[in-house]
Amino acid sequence: MARRxxxxxxxxxADLQPCPLRTDPSSSCPPDGRWQFNTNVVFRSDGLLVARYHKYNLYFEDAFDTPPQPEIITFDTPFAGRFGLITCFDILFHEPTVTLVKQGLRQLIYPTAWMNQLPLLDTIQFQRAFSLGSNVTLLAANIRNDRLIMTGSxxxxxxxxxxxxxxxxxxxxGRLLVARVPVLDPLWVNQSVASEEGVVREDSTSSSATDSEYCHKDSCSDSPPSSPTFIASMMYDPFTFVLLxxxxxxxxxxxxxxxxxxxxQRSPQSSSEELYALGAFAGTHTxxxxxxxxVCALVRCAGSDPTSCGQEVEEAETKMDFLLEATFGTKYVYPSVLASKLVLEQPEHLETAATGRVSMKHSNMTAGLVTACLYGRMHHLDSE
Known part of the structure; x- marks a missing residue:
């Protein structure tokens, strides 16, 4: 196909590889002397195999083995420079994904079989969030399996x-997606990081009053009034919520x-019956x-009772202008705005300060708000 x-x-x-069962009994080699890997292969335009990546972070994949070491695999193209390879569950982990990004990779290819997990990890929601939070191009191809609610590329x-x-x-x-995208590979653009006119992600050491009519909490003289909080499960984690x-x-x-x-600020045409809550969670998902x-998340609750906050919702009528902020203990924070009927919205303004404070501002929504989320991954705490 590539050559044609x-x-x-x-x-x-799938890839079948022999392993050193006899020469190295202490290795992770299975008893039958072969590894079975979940694998991405890359063929260039003349049909030559130029890269092979074995998935490192398996997700209930009994048919596959974890490779002995994480693989950091890239390949070069004559039209857009260098690309990196990751698969599905890899996107949530330091190896290989963060390592690739830290090495300057800004173009990733991502086959996946991802089950939609509202309200925080819908397929397109997190694909978009990762691209924004990592400042990279992500080419994501998901399998289509309605029974397993796998859809979204x-x-x-x-x-x-x-x-x-x-x-x-x-x-x-299937659906073919085609888009013209800028080349972001730094080596391709004269050794300098590619810049895109109008990019919304900014890195700054302080907030400027001209960025927004909102003041940032660290500089506000008054804290927001405290409201009653409650605990509800969202994505199997005990979030602390406060109602809007x-x-x-x-x-x-x-x-x-x-x-x-x-x-x-809710729009005047918003439904007064829709309940919203702001939730926070810091801990280990298990x-x-x-x-x-x-994680900071503004979500539409599934019903009128607070216990429904955190449950899956796909539709909403309430449009909202908002500024969502938190100070994170990690720089790996992935922002998303998901609107009614699984429509993505581009945040109006994103800002990351040297202090770890992340701000996401958005207004003029085209559809009702389902979720606005700042999803922080604390890779350094995964082993605790």
């Missing part, structure tokens, strides 16, 4: 998102020493995987 159509082709498949840059998210009842057929009881205002919620703050988090 003169293109670079990345495919996910996209082409994401720090400034754009071209994606498709199949809905219930859609035909069981007014049409506009300020709220703050803490989970331990980790605090989230929100300034918001269900279907183990990884440490700091």
């Amino acid at each position: 159509y003169n293109l670079y082709l990345v495919a996910n498949m 996209g082409i994401y840059t720090p400034l754009s998102a071209t994606y498709h998210h199949a809905q219930k009842g859609d035909p069981q057929e 009881n007014e049409t506009e205002g300020e709220v703050k919620v803490c989970n331990g020493t980790f605090c989230c703050s929100l300034q918001y 269900v279907n995987g183990r990884y440490a988090l700091q």
Whole structure:
């Protein structure tokens, strides 16, 4: 296929590799003397195999083995420079994903079989969030399996998102996504990091009053008034929530020493029956995987009772202008705004300060708000 159509082709498949069962009995070699890996292969336009990556972070994959060492695999192209390879669950972990980004990789290819997990980890929601938070281009191809709620692929840059998210009842057929994207490989653009005009992600050591009509909490003279909090499960984690009881205002919620703050204003046409809450969680997620988090999330609750906050919701009518902020103990923070019927919105303004404070401002929504999230990954705490 690559040779016939003169293109670079990345495919996910199984790979069988012999392993040193007799020469190295202490290795992770299975009893039958062979490894079975979940594998990405890359063929260049003349049909030559140029890269092979074995997935490191398995997710309930009994048919596959974890490679003895994480692999940091890249390949070069004559049209856009260097690309890195990751697969599915890898995107949440330091190896190989963060290592690739820390090495300056700004273009990643990402085959996946991801189950939609609202309200924080829907497929396109986190694909977009990772692209924004890491300031990279992500080419994401998800398998289509409605029974396992696997759907949603996209082409994401720090400034754009071209994606498709199949809905219930859609035909069981694939969708080809095509987009023209900027080359971000630093070596391709004269050894300097590519810049995109109008990019919203900024790194700064202080906040400027001209950035927003909102003041940042560290510089505000008054803290938001405290409101009653409650605990509810979201994504199997015990989030501390506070309700948004007014049409506009300020709220703050803490989970331990980790605090989230929100300034918001509902649109006049919003549904008064829809309940929203601001939630915070800092700790180790332990269900279907183990990884440490700091998360701030503004979510539409599934019903009118606070106990429904954190449950899956796909639709909303309430549009909201907001500024969501928190100080994180990690620089790996992934921002997302998910609107009704699984539509992505580009945050109006993102800012990361040297102190770890991350701010996400958004207004003029095109559809009702389902989730606004700052999803922080505390890689250094994963082993604790």
